[in-house]
Amino acid sequence: MNDVAPRLHLDYFDGRSAAAQTADIWIEAGQLWLQSPLVRLSYPLAAVRWPERQRHGQRQVLLPDGGVLSCMQAAAWDDWARAALLPESATVRWMQSWRLVATAFALLVVLTIAGWRWGVPAAAHGVMALLPAAADARVGAQALASLDQQMLKPSALKPEQQRAIAQRFAEAVALADRQIGPLPDYRLHFRAAGKALGPNAFALPGGDIVLTDDLVRLMDDTPDALVGVLAHELGHVRHRHGMRSVVQAGLVGVVAGLVIGDFSALLAAAPAVLAQAAYSRDFEREADDDARRLMLAAGIKPRVMVAFFERVAKEQPSQMPIAIASHPANEERIRFFSD
């Protein structure tokens, strides 16, 4: 009766002795049967761990009692498995077909792009909802303290000039507040910075906005442009961009680390750096959008920003290509504020 079921000749180890026995196996009545010169055993099919089909390496069957069947001839195993109607998982079929692997690769690329474009920002959004605003304030205060220690000096501007700029911005914010909804709290700081920062303004998490003396001097004749710059920074504060970029770069870093981190920490760090730049371009667009709306609400023509972009571009003539630069290309921003 056993002759009906296809048989396979292989090595059998009983799990107690290192000695190999030669054995025949076959499947009958929902059981795997094993016959060696010493024993005859049977196991329910579901309790056996079957090997996955692969072109290289030995096929090993792990038996529930600790025994191991080992088959050196892959072709013989495959013939037997097919004849014995052993089921094969879809995963294994995918892995053994170059066509399906190419499909999997294409899917992976699409998923990576989608995850980068929408997944990471959405996940960061979720994380941000859990992070209390107090955390932003603490991070911002620490950052400002360490910047003050290392890069920034007290402003050399006259107090009345500082007051005038702050006043002008506060009035614009108050006007906009009434028309386009509540704007976040902010604290404006005037600082002298070295050549590295040049004419610059930046927002820290929690609402600290720093304006450098060089920028104030650069836009001395068009105070409305300074309002626009500060409105842009207020946009960063409103969207919590500082914390979001930390969270998003962290998420990208974790994912990249999972994929290639065990090979090279350096290569795994590259996506995080690129992500920082790419996402920050989105943030700049968002902040530009906020700035334009605030200016319109405060009765300032967004066109005044064109002068600002042109002068800043003259100060820093070297522009990095858009893939690495953190700000959108100047022409794009000039067009945005000209309309």
Place this chain on the structure above:
Amino acid sequence: MSEPLQDEGTSASEAAANTATTTAPRVLGIRFTGSGSEYFRIWIVNLLLTVVTLGLYFPFAKARRLSYFYSNTVVDGQALAFHGDPWKMLRGFLLLAVLAVVYGVAGRLSPLSGFVAFLVLAAVWPALWRASLQFRLGNTSWRGLRFAFRGDLKGAYLAVLPIYAPLALMLAAQVYFGPPVATQGEPMNAVQAWLIFSPIVVLYLMFPWALALIKRYQHGGYVYAAQQTQLDASGWSFYKLSLKGLGVMLMGLVIVGIVGAAAAFAAQGAFGNDLPKPLLFAALVPLYLIYFALTAPYFTVRLQNLVWNGTHSPAIQFASALRFWPMAGLTLKNWLLTAITLSLYRPFAVVATTQLRLAAVSVSVSGELDSWMAQQPGDSAQNAAGDAAGDFFGIDMGL
């Protein structure tokens, strides 16, 4: 690309018949028969499933990867087998993920909570390390016999002591004196600075000793049948290795420095003083690669040889004759191709490295393998409890 290799293996019973009459130690060859292109296909599908399940598939992918590498590691005609249950590995993976998230969040919230989380992680790490060794070895078999890891919990903590002690000293000094940041206008006094920074120096000096203790702990706990291995390698040999490694690193730096200076000089001739920055950056990358193609493989090669040549049990002696230049060449090639293909070459690199490293290893066994028997598990209650914990969580930290 390459043809199946598994037909070359002699059947175990034939091999056993050959040894039955001899008593002199028999050398068992080790071959790795895996193929890069096949592992590439496994890797891509594993990666896709891991991404789609937001990481939850990772332990299943890992179990499949280990099974593939084990079934292609052929020792004397018989491959290793991996018995790990991926569902148990999922539990361990989730446990480690929770630990990692808690640690990351605690560090962001405040320095104090980060400090506490660091202490907790440092306190449980040796226990996790031991549990993962127990799990990995306990789920590896050859000729149907399971391996085991019999290092005790105390040993795991003692092995990391040379690292932990100076670290604890450094942290205590920081807690006592505040963080070692020079506040404006108020330089740190000498005693304070010495107390905070001397443990760092001690840490570096201790490192080779710690490495020796860690390797002795690992290689002193491997069990197969009635054989338990031990590692014969003096602490001094680890210091010698580190010193030589340092020498290779300095040599690499000098080479990179000379080549870099020459290149800069040549470029200055071509472009004048106005050197384009991207070009400078592009020139640095290959130099960096050469540097890492020297030092990292040097450590890998020498450490593998030192550790496996010293590993033996009464009837088993391992030997490793890995050579530096082939490894350095392979590392450079792997690095370049992985970077150029945006990491798609990675599975090929892993297979090629495994092949080179395993081909250098051999085992000689005296006595009759066929008469070796599995030992009764759980000869002490404490061991059984540790095994159970490692097994329940399926903790497997190694790659």
